[in-house]
Amino acid sequence: MDKRLLGAAILLCLVGVLQAFATEEKEDVFKTMACSAFLLYDNVAYMADMTFELPCRCKPKEVSSVVWYFQKNMGRHETTVLTDFAGTVVVDSGHIQLGSNILKRFSIRMFSLIVFRAQVMDSGHYMCGSKKGDFFYGYDVDIQPTNRIRVAFVDRGQPVQDDFTGKHFSLFTTFWDWTTCDRCGVPGEQRRIGLCYVQSAQLNPRYRTAVPNVTSCGSRAVPSHFRRPVRLRRPEVAIRSCLTPCPKKEAPKEEAQAIANVISKLGEKSWQPRVPVQFHNQYTGSDLVIACPGARPEHAVGWDKDSVQLYRSRYLIGVNKTMRVFIDHGNHLHIRRIQVSDRGTYFCWQEGKMVAGLRVSVTYRLQRGRKLNDPETIYAVKVIGMSYTIISIMFIVIHVCRCCYRALR
Known part of the structure; x- marks a missing residue:
């Protein structure tokens, strides 16, 4: 019994040491980077509808929570507070609506600001600071639009945009890595994705960039007399075909396979879809x-x-x-003015794996007869009666x- 207690005590001590070590390591993240006396802004760029995270990379040791601020342009007095002053705001990303306000x-979460489905209007300055208005760290966020995006189909021989070199600046596209094949076992x-960047020796030095004298095209570091020609260059996306084999699935055990075969032969096995399928009814013309x-x-x-x-x-x-019927750059499938021929099951692939399906049934919108006690009928009678009286x-x-x-x- 004494040996068990001794072992438990040693285990608890080890857990306490590990927790203390983890806490110390977590605090060291802020100790290793001191806040600058003069607020600088890190430049980051994203495509519209993307979700991004901005960590507060430095703060004083005595500060236990941070407040996030948003400012459209530097020097303006309009500043939006993006916090509940406790640093604990958490929302369900599944309920985010397209085009809704940034608030x-x-x-x-953990001193970091997460913005869901960012829009072009969200471009600007983001600062983490204290309740008193002291700023610790800042970001220059550039959200580039998708409505002006340039598409290049590589299989058709369509080239991407050429770099532009001017007298005082040059424009080019920085491409991300190719995504994985969106399907497996069939052609995919x-x-x-390529974002627009500008290189110039006349950028505002208050904005920090990963590469010297290079920033995104929508950054506030770009001089005002450069912004009009810079805006003419569009972000772009390149698309090519691919074919990837599906990973091998583990074969079921012999006993389970034998039982499944017997049930299948008896005809008692119900239909099971390959992926979870939801059912949805839609009226014609809508x-x-x-997603x-x-x-x-x-x-x-x-x-x-x-x-x-x-x-x-x-x-x-x-x-x-x-x-x-079309697919937007946010990976949503749109069906306009839906018809009876659009009914069927729509399957969604993600990162080379089929993940979900939506079975759409289409019905005609029934014409409902009006009654005398309907609000619309009463309103129509009032309008007609008033018009007749005036005439x-x-x-x-x-x-x-x-x-x-x-x-x-």
Whole structure:
């Protein structure tokens, strides 16, 4: 018994030492980087609809929580406070709506600011600081739009944008790595996102960049007389085809396989989809937008309708201006003015694996007869009655005036 207690005591001591070591290591993250006396801004760039995280890289030791501030342009007095002054704001990213205000699209976790589905209007300065308004660390965030994005299909021989070199600055595209193939076992596609960057010796020195004299095109470090020609260059995305084999699945055990075969032969095995499938009913003539669960714009996402692959080479937004079914740059599948022929099961691939499906059924919108006690009917009767009364009064007044005019002649 004594040996057991001694062993438990030693184990608890080790756990305490490890926890203390972990806490000390966590605190050392802020000790290793001292806050600068003059606030500088780190430049970061993202594509619209992406989710990004900004860590507060330095703070005084005595500060236990930070406050995040947003300022559109440096020098303005309009500053938005993005916190509850406790540094504990957490939101459910699944409930984020496209185009909603930034105050509804952010979260604070462990001193870091997370902005969900960023929009172009979210570009600006983000600072972490204290409740008193002292700033510790700053970011210059550039959200580049997707509505002006340039698409290059590599398989068709379409080139990416050439670099531009001017007298005082040069423009170029910095590409991310190719995504993984969005499907496996069948032909798929890969994407490569490219963001616009500018190189110049006249950038504002208050903005820090990973490469000297290089910053994103929408950065506030770019001089004002450069911004108009810089805005003419667009972000771009390159797309190419790919083919990747699916990973081998573990074969079921012999006993389980034998039982499954018996049940299958008896005809008692119910239909089971390959992935979780939701059922949705949609009326004809309406619009439908389908999102892949857990997917982000930077992920490799593919869409199938039943057994037909919806490739971006045909269904990417902008390929054909008149198409009803298309995929946007945020990996959402859009169906406009839905028709009966659009019913079926839409499968979503993510990072080379089929993850979910949506079975869409389409029904005609029934024409409902109006009743006398309906609010719309009552409103229509009131409007018609009032109009008839006004016309009748005008008719009587006109005739009275004519009679009086004839009598006085």
